[in-house]
Amino acid sequence: MTTSSGPRSRDPFPPADRDSRTTAAPRRSVIRKAVAAAVAAAVVAGAFAGAAVADDPGVSATAVLIGGTAPLSGEAAAFGAVAPGAKAYFDWVNTRGGVNGRTIEYRYYDDAYNPALTVQHTRRLVEEDHVLAIFNAVGTTHNLAIREYLTSNGVPQLFSADGSEALSASPGRYPWTIGFLAPYRGEGATYGRDLVATAPRAKVAVLLENSELGRDMERGLARAIAGRGPKVVASESYEFTAADVFSQVAKLRASGADTLMLLATPKFVIQAIMVAHKLGWKPRLYIASVSIEPGIMAIARTNAPELTNGARSIAFLKNPNDPVWAKDPVVALYRSILAAHAPAARPTDVYNWYGMTVAWTMIETLRLAGRELTRASLIKAARSLDTTKNPFLLPGIRIRTGPSDSRALDTLYLYRYDNKEWVKASGLLPAR
Numbered sequence: 001m002t003t004s005s006g007p008r009s010r011d012p013f014p015p016a017d018r019d020s021r022t023t024a025a026p027r028r029s030v031i032r033k034a035v036a037a038a039v040a041a042a043v044v045a046g047a048f049a050g051a052a053v054a055d056d057p058g059v060s061a062t063a064v065l066i067g068g069t070a071p072l073s074g075e076a077a078a079f080g081a082v083a084p085g086a087k088a089y090f091d092w093v094n095t096r097g098g099v100n101g102r103t104i105e106y107r108y109y110d111d112a113y114n115p116a117l118t119v120q121h122t123r124r125l126v127e128e129d130h131v132l133a134i135f136n137a138v139g140t141t142h143n144l145a146i147r148e149y150l151t152s153n154g155v156p157q158l159f160s161a162d163g164s165e166a167l168s169a170s171p172g173r174y175p176w177t178i179g180f181l182a183p184y185r186g187e188g189a190t191y192g193r194d195l196v197a198t199a200p201r202a203k204v205a206v207l208l209e210n211s212e213l214g215r216d217m218e219r220g221l222a223r224a225i226a227g228r229g230p231k232v233v234a235s236e237s238y239e240f241t242a243a244d245v246f247s248q249v250a251k252l253r254a255s256g257a258d259t260l261m262l263l264a265t266p267k268f269v270i271q272a273i274m275v276a277h278k279l280g281w282k283p284r285l286y287i288a289s290v291s292i293e294p295g296i297m298a299i300a301r302t303n304a305p306e307l308t309n310g311a312r313s314i315a316f317l318k319n320p321n322d323p324v325w326a327k328d329p330v331v332a333l334y335r336s337i338l339a340a341h342a343p344a345a346r347p348t349d350v351y352n353w354y355g356m357t358v359a360w361t362m363i364e365t366l367r368l369a370g371r372e373l374t375r376a377s378l379i380k381a382a383r384s385l386d387t388t389k390n391p392f393l394l395p396g397i398r399i400r401t402g403p404s405d406s407r408a409l410d411t412l413y414l415y416r417y418d419n420k421e422w423v424k425a426s427g428l429l430p431a432r
Contacts, residue, residue, distance in 0.1 A: 056374045058132025064099075064366065064373065066135045067107040067125035069142065074112035075240065078266045078293065079138050081345065082161060083108040085355020086136055088341035090363075099366045100373070106135065106359075111142065113240075118142040119149070126155055133158050133378060136180075136358050140164045140212040143179070151176050156379045158365070159358045159408060163187070164212035168406035178382055178401060180358050182289070182409045182431040187314050188217035190429060191261065191286045192224025194312060194414055199284065200229030205257035207248055207272055209264050210237040217263040217288060233257050238268060249275040259284040266291045270299050277304035285311040292422065293350045294321050301419050311417040312425065316397045316409055320353050322421050330391040357392035361385070361399060361408065396428045407432070 058065040070083035087106045094103040107129060109121035118137065125131045126149075133156035137143050143160040144167060150157045156176050160167060163181035171177075195202050206221070208214030214237060222232065234255035236248035245264075249272050252260065260276065260283040262269045269291040276283065285307055292313045301308045320331045334356060338345045345352050366373070368381035385401045385408065393399075398410040414426035 056132060057126075057130035059373050060102075062102055063105060064102045065105045065107065065129065065131050066133050066362070067109075067129055067131040068134055068136045069109050069111040069118050069121045070136070070138050071113035072110035074114070075267060076113035076139070076265065078296070079113075079161070079290075079351060080110075081349045081351035082136060082138060082355040082358070084342050084345055085338075085349075085352035086359040086362075087355075088337050088345065088352075089356040089359035091341040092337045093359075093363055099363055100369075100371045102366075102373070104363070104366070107131065108136075111138075113139060113142070115139070115142045115145040119145050122146045122149065126150070126153060132156070132373070132375060135159060135362055136161060136355070138162075140167065143167050143177075144212075147174055147177055154375055156375055156382065158378075158382055159361055161354075161358075163216070163407070163409075165216050166212045171404050171406045174406070175383075175403075176379055178406050178408060180361070180408045182314060182316055182412050183220075183407055184213055184216035185220035185223075186431045187289060187412075188220025188222075188261075188263070189224040190220075190314055190412065190414060191217075191312065192221040192230070194286075194426075195230040195259065196225060196228045199259065202230040202259045202284065203255070203257045204230055204232045204259045204261060205252035205255050205283065206232055206235040206261045207245060207252060207264055207268070208235065208237050208261075209268070210239055213265075213288070213290070214263045217261075221261065221263075230259075238264070240265070242268075244275075245271050246275050248272075249281075250279065253279050253281045257283060259286070261286045262291070263288050264291060266293070266296045270296060270303075273300045273304045273307050277307055282306055287311050287313045289314045289316075292417075294319070294348060297417065305419055308417055309419045313415055313417070313422070314412045314429075315415045315422060315424075316393055316412045316431075317350065317353060317357060318392060318394055319350060319422060321348050321350070324421075328391075334392075353392060357390060360390050360392060364390075 070080050071077055072080040090104040090106045111117035111121055135158050138161040140162045143162050151174050158178055159180040162179045163184040165185055168179045206218055208218050234252050236251055238245045238248055245268050262272055318325050320334055325331050335347050338347050365382045369377045383401050383403055385399050388398050399408050400410040409431050411428050412431045413424055415422040416425040
């Protein structure tokens with residue numbers, strides 16, 4: 001496995017687990033560690049006001065409780081698998097002793113992609129369930145809706161399924177918040193730079209969700225192509241609650257554009273491709289990375305193969321369905337984890353894979369936080385990540401955070417769809 005490490009060549013478990021089965025240190029060592037943890041907590045006290053030095057919620061001698069929300073139902077239920085995928089990974093880690101002598105319990109609730117429910121369930125997790133941290137919450141509006149509350153209570157908001165500038169741009173004001181996805185603005189810029197290189201006379205039409213996701217990607221696109229040849233000739237937005245995007249796609253077609261940017265979520269990507277096909281429009285296609293799961297692409301390909309062939313997007317995850325990774329030990333591990341700990345889950349659903357990706361990152365963060373675990377030590381560890389060893393990510397993809405960096409993913413690749421698989425179309429690119 002290209003991204004595994006350590007001396008145990010037969011053991012695909014990443015380095016985050018290597019300390020998980022250690023025994024307790026002698027009393028003197030424990031005291032020294034406690035003093036060190038207290039000093040570290042004091043150092044970061046200015047940034048992490050209200051953090052406890054010990055006995056924080058969600059931590060016992062033998063277990064850690066974290067929580068989050070996910071759309072298990074509703075319009076965005078396609079994203080819901082990120083939660084059971086993550087939980088399956090945590091459960092597997094627990095069978096191997098957990099992390100630093102503690103097992104991990106991950107408790108999540110269905111918010112149906114409704115920010116009001118995200119807030120309600122997050123308060124429940126913090127005030128009633130007493131979690132150590134909120135983890136893997138899905139959606140930009142949803143994460144923004146809970147950020148102030150979590151900040152005021154000193155609760156880490158870790159590895160949110162979001163890449164918006166709004167969530168990550170103010171680490172000084174929101175030191176407890178870290179997003180996981182590649183920055184949406186950087187994704188849009190990647191598409192723009194690709195157009196400059198491959199289609200400098202492109203006339204671009206943009207369909208975007210009226211949210212930070214769509215607007216950030218559009219801003220990144222505009223910045224990358226400004227004065228460099230390609231031009232945006234039309235832009236249409238839609239609300240997430242919309243029934244369809246037929247009228248928007250019809251207007252975009254009428255603009256004379258030869259390139260269509262679908263900066264949209266899965267339901268509307270599928271709709272837009274089907275409408276374009278119905279209208280006889282055959283533009284060059286770019287698709288937001290949140291909407292390229294194999295099942296989604298299969299529907300789009302079946303209905304409009306002439307459009308999906310050659311479509312472009314970015315990628316940072318390995319695809320467990322891609323023959324390229326068929327012999328990668330992490331794929332076999334992934335399937336065995338789902339079979340044992342989430343038997344109802346579909347191994348072909350890449351959102352399950354994504355869930356394990358962020359769960360690996362959380363395990364690594366818990367490992368770095370050490371045995372003297374508090375909210376302050378956890379966020380300090382979360383802001384000290386620098387690794388290319390996450391085996392669920394494509395080779396070379398770096399996770400890097402810092403005191404002034406609230407985005408986890410640092411690099412990405414451009415990929416092209418050949419109506420069977422996504423094929424790499426670039427070397428390693430900056431995600432920012």
